[in-house]
Amino acid sequence: MRVHTVKALTLRNIRATFTDKGRVSEILVFPVSFLVIWGLFYASGIAEVHLASQLLVINLIWSIAGTFQTQANLMLMFDLWSREFAQILRQGVRIEEMFVSHIIFSTTLGILNLLVFLFFIVYSFGGGMTEIRMFTELLPLYALSSIGLALMFGGFVLYLGRSYAFISWTGLQILIMLSSPFSPISTLPGWLQKLVLVSPFTFVFEYVRFGRVADYIAGLILSIIYLFLGTFCAYFFYNKRRKTKGLMEV
Amino acid sequence: MxxxxxxxxxxxxxxxxxxxxxxxxxxxxxxxxxxxxxxxxxxxxxxxxxxxxxxxxxxxxxxxxxxxxxxxxxxxxxxxxISFMSGDSEYYWAFTVSEILKFYANLSRCSWRLTSQLLGEFGLSQLTDRKWMMLSNGEKTRLRLVQALMTExxxxxxxxxxxxxxxxxxxxxxxxxxxxxxxxxxxxxxxxxxxxxxxxxxxxxxxxxxxxxxxxxxxxxxxxxxxxxxxxxxxxxxxxx
CATH class of the missing domain: 3.40.50.300 (P-loop containing nucleotide triphosphate hydrolases)
Structure with a gap:
């Protein structure tokens, strides 16, 4: 992996994103709307503060995990739609360098997103150390699994083609809905209780709900498994595409 | 031999x-x-x-x-x-000539002085602020050649x-x-x-x-x-x- 290549690709991602008003709006729309919705909900006093706080955290994690994952794939899509992907590869850029630059970019955006949220939580919504500790402790879980998913969905899109870009958002939403975000796992039917444990976000939402997770290490291991699985998928599908149809017109 | x-x-x-x-x-x-x-x-x-x-x-x-x-x-x-130049290769539509070449110069760690010289030789010096999507076919081809040649x-x-x-x-x-x-x-x-x-x-x-x-x-x-x-x-x- 060459540092100068990753740096050049990352700088290009930044430039491409922040010179495009549409992309900037896309990045801001979810965090801002979540803050506004939660702020109104909180201010109206129509629900218990505890419930409102829980909903906020779930939405924020959804948003941050989405930033970690979908931004990486959006940068890949940006190369595919502009048809510059092949031209970049013709310079000898390796796929891992491309993915790492996308992940650096999306992770940085995700962390900035998180810091903005924490600022609002602390200074506008009366949050404190509890929320900061929660987000910090959960960060490795949703960051690692989101990066794993970014690689996995990126691999699928590379193999199937750019018209399958919807996979990155849809896949994330399916996994989040599969994580029982709005009700405790114990309230689900038995077969579903086992199924939700496959989702890396189940542990995150359990933490939010109870202020702790029964088995943090298990959550961490699952996130690491997703990271390895994602890396395998990215390489496997990239090489499969290169062997069969080629990478000229993905 | x-x-x-x-x-x-x-x-x-x-x-x-x-x-x-x-x-x-x-x-x-x-x-x-x-x-x-x-x-x-x-x-x-x-x-x-x-x-x-x-x-x-x-x-x-x-x-x-x-x-x-x-x-x-x-x-x-x-x-x-080695360098590759394809008559139908594309760049990001909203990048300017200068942004495109700076990116590829950073990728290949090649000298900007040579790139500037090539821009002059191919008659693109006045177009460095023009976006890719605004270039004519002839200008696009010349830019592709500059990009291919900048790595010597x-x-x-x-x-x-x-x-x-x-x-x-x-x-x-x-x-x-x-x-x-x-x-x-x-x-x-x-x-x-x-x-x-x-x-x-x-x-x-x-x-x-x-x-x-x-x-x-x-x-x-x-x-x-x-x-x-x-x-x-x-x-x-x-x-x-």
Whole structure:
């Protein structure tokens, strides 16, 4: 992996994103709307503060995990739609360098997103150390699994083609809905209780709900498994595409 | 003693799409010597671009292998001294000429001074703030060439470099390529334009259905009309088969 290549690709991602008003709006729309919705909900006093706080955290994690994952794939899509992907590869850029630059970019955006949220939580919504500790402790879980998913969905899109870009958002939403975000796992039917444990976000939402997770290490291991699985998928599908149809017109 | 810089060794490639399949390359072999302008000619679908895609590692062959400057495609330094320019390659539409070239200069760690010089030579110095999507076809081709040449390659691979260009711009491109050839650059060229082949090539190879039909020095094919007649004959033979 060459540092100068990753740096050049990352700088290009930044430039491409922040010179495009549409992309900037896309990045801001979810965090801002979540803050506004939660702020109104909180201010109206129509629900218990505890419930409102829980909903906020779930939405924020959804948003941050989405930033970690979908931004990486959006940068890949940006190369595919502009048809510059092949031209970049013709310079000898390796796929891992491309993915790492996308992940650096999306992770940085995700962390900035998180810091903005924490600022609002602390200074506008009366949050404190509890929320900061929660987000910090959960960060490795949703960051690692989101990066794993970014690689996995990126691999699928590379193999199937750019018209399958919807996979990155849809896949994330399916996994989040599969994580029982709005009700405790114990309230689900038995077969579903086992199924939700496959989702890396189940542990995150359990933490939010109870202020702790029964088995943090298990959550961490699952996130690491997703990271390895994602890396395998990215390489496997990239090489499969290169062997069969080629990478000229993905 | 000959100095082989490109070696294509019995490469085959079959594309499968559902129940149908196409044999794009069929044990194709040739070599290119240093300082040559080697032209690969053939009708549409004959395997020219597939050959270039294999050389640029965008596609893996089913069989056979290629070597450029003695390096296999898996070598980490494979791309160090070569450049590819395709007549239909694209850049991000909203980037300016300068942003595009700075990105590729950063990727290849090449000197901006040479890039500025090339911009001047190709008449693009006044267009550095113009976005890719606002460039004409001729300007886009010149920019692709600047990007390919800014790394000072030893071997330049060109896929249809004058496609869609008016005769004036095509002539400018050919003149520039001739100058580079005289300075010792090895060029691998695919084109449908006989004028490109006539004015640039030192050796010509005809392929169809991924097979090599004939390979000889340019002068052996006679003048431009004879070269074109040969092309048409091969293409029509293919239709009849």
């Amino acid at each position: 000959s100095d082989i810089v490109v070696r294509v060794d019995a490469i085959s490639k079959r594309f499968e799409a559902g129940k149908s399949s196409v044999q794009a390359l069929n044990s194709l072999s040739f070599e290119i010597e240093r300082g040559e302008v080697f032209a690969l000619l053939g009708p549409n679908g004959s395997g020219k671009t597939t050959t270039l895609n294999i050389l640029s590692c965008l596609l893996d062959p089913d069989q056979g292998d290629v070597e450029v400057l003695g390096l296999k495609r898996s070598d980490p330094h494979f791309f160090d001294k 390659p030893e071997v330049l691979f060109l896929d249809e470099p004058t496609v869609g260009l008016d005769p004036d711009i095509s002539d400018i491109v050919r003149t520039k390529l001739k100058e580079l050839h005289l300075k010792g650059l090895t060029i691998f060229l695919t084109s449908h334009y006989m004028k490109d082949i006539d004015s640039l090539a030192s050796r010509v190879a005809f392929i169809k259905n991924g097979k090599l039909l004939e390979i000889a020095p340019r002068e052996d094919f006679g003048d431009i009309e004879q070269l074109e007649q040969k092309f048409i004959r091969y293409a029509r033979e293919e239709e009849r088969q």
